[in-house]
Amino acid sequence: MLTTVVGHYPKIPNRPRPARLRQAIARYERGEISREELARIEDEVTIEVIQEQVEAGIDIVSDGQIRWEDDQTYIARRLHGFAINGLVRYLDTNTYFRQPVVRGQVRHPGEPFLVRDWRFAQEHSPRPVKAIVTGPVTLARLSQDESYGSHERLVMALAEALAPEVKALAEAGAPIVQISEPLILWHPEDLPLLRRALATMLAGVACETALYTWFGSIERIYPQVLELPVTTFGVDLVSQPRNWQVLGQHPFPADRKLAAGIVDGRNTRMEQVEEIVAAVRHLSRIVPPDRLYLNPSCGLEYLPREVAQAKLQRLAEGARAARQQLGVEA
């Protein structure tokens, strides 16, 4: 029963700590510092947020996606075939991202673009670092297609373009590759397509893989989603409390793991340790603890930095208390 995170982590702390990355980006945009100098600060902030996760007691951390402006454009800018358009709202949040536009054939650039990030993070982390890739359905659904004219062909092209990246991450030693696919919840009709896409994207990938969703109801994809060729299914149990019932209605297969989002990544209200223990107790009736991950309901950038770390601390505390009470080992 390990604790982990879903992806991003707030990029800047609050006063009196300095907002180094915000200042560096502003200076870079004004032409006052070089791309290399900005990259150096991104690296330093990455180390800082890994330390914060480790200090909080999280077992499997991420690099905080400090270099990512959002889940879509960090990938789209690095694949061939994309341009980047104006701001659009990200799902039901009050945050915005620049919409990728598919202008040509989507292709991998040849050199891996996430491996250096992962390797850097792992070198600076005493805990395993998971790699994160936005999934093909989510990328396709949140982009504007001016090239393929067929959602299906675009998704399959994205899967082919991302396959070398996932493979490179696994070969570099990433213990887990997380595929972020929140949009499958809004487009359950894409599930058979996602299945084919993942078969392409994960062919020959030996490491553990996870498919994470957030914000929505899993009702229309569950339990079929467990047939996808990934080890772990990540579900947000906070935004949609009904997801608890849906999970409980079906037996959980013995060859799959569940990643349960039980700490609210979108609200500053702190969960109590007892709430977390109760959630784990409930979860342990659905899936045995050795196949259970505990994590926040989504990435943590919707929270101020200090609250994000406090939430992770509370999650780790709750997990410790639950292990004791249920008599399981970490």
Add this chain to the structure above:
Amino acid sequence: MQGALITSAVGSYPKPDYLVRARNAFAQGKLEVAELRRLERQATEYWVRVQERVGLDVLVHGEQERGDMVAFFAGEPGGVVIEGMRLGGLVRSYGNRYYHKPIIAGKLRWPGPMTVDMWRYTQSLTDRPVKGMLTGPYTMVEWSFNEHYPTREAAVMDMALVIREEVKALVAAGCRYIQIDEPAIHTRPEEDFDLAVEAFRRVVEGIDCEFHTHICYGPIEKIYPGVLRLPVKQIHLAFKNTNYQYLKLLEEHPWPADKVLGVGVTDVHNHKVESVEEVVEGLRLVLKLLPPQQVWVLPDCGLKTRTPEEAEGKLRVMVEGVRQLKRELELE
């Protein structure tokens, strides 16, 4: 207000440099509040004179005292504080932009008049009517963290009572037009639309005043024609930014005779000032579907992100376009 093609604005105008500097100094504790208020009023008067000079019919005060439309009510530096709210830490909204996201930490209560002084001051400067400007209960809650209420619904309905008290205070001061913005209303159109409408009703019900609302950017198609259920005289939408595509919605489901359509004719996210012709052409499309008595003409949204010159330019082409159309249609 009765009349054809009445011109007005949506809310905010850019702050002059001296006010931006003063707000920063105030936030750092280096400026007295009295001096900040004096400079806010100076800037407000500037925008009143601009609007008069350009020839707007109904003025706005320009929100020189506000930073963010929600955080202003939750204790941003220089702002006011609804009881139960406080300012939280920084959260990123996009790119390298961050804001202090408010927190609802306790029972929401009206703290006494929050916007009346500034409205009264602005109205004292001019014979033309000045709109009262508030943020709607759904948006206030949606753009805040909620640590107190068990559900979003409970928070929104209590927030409605707070905004209602402010409406009553504005009306008591003599305000006849109040615009209550709900830009977050289409965040969860399936799940929450009824709640947003019910809360809005709770704000305005039984109060004698002309109410307007402004809803910008987002999937308007998902909330039309449902949005017509909002108990307001006028609904304003950003037409220019979407190239008047909303007119398709009005073709499918006609705009009701008892509501005014506020038409945004200048794009507030574009530095280029539109030509008078563009304004006239856009309005001609609108007037194919609605009589001029049912149309108000405004920019797409608040103009605070433009330079002062661009903002004035965007008002000017709007008013000139309306004058030209009125001559053609022999409306005056």
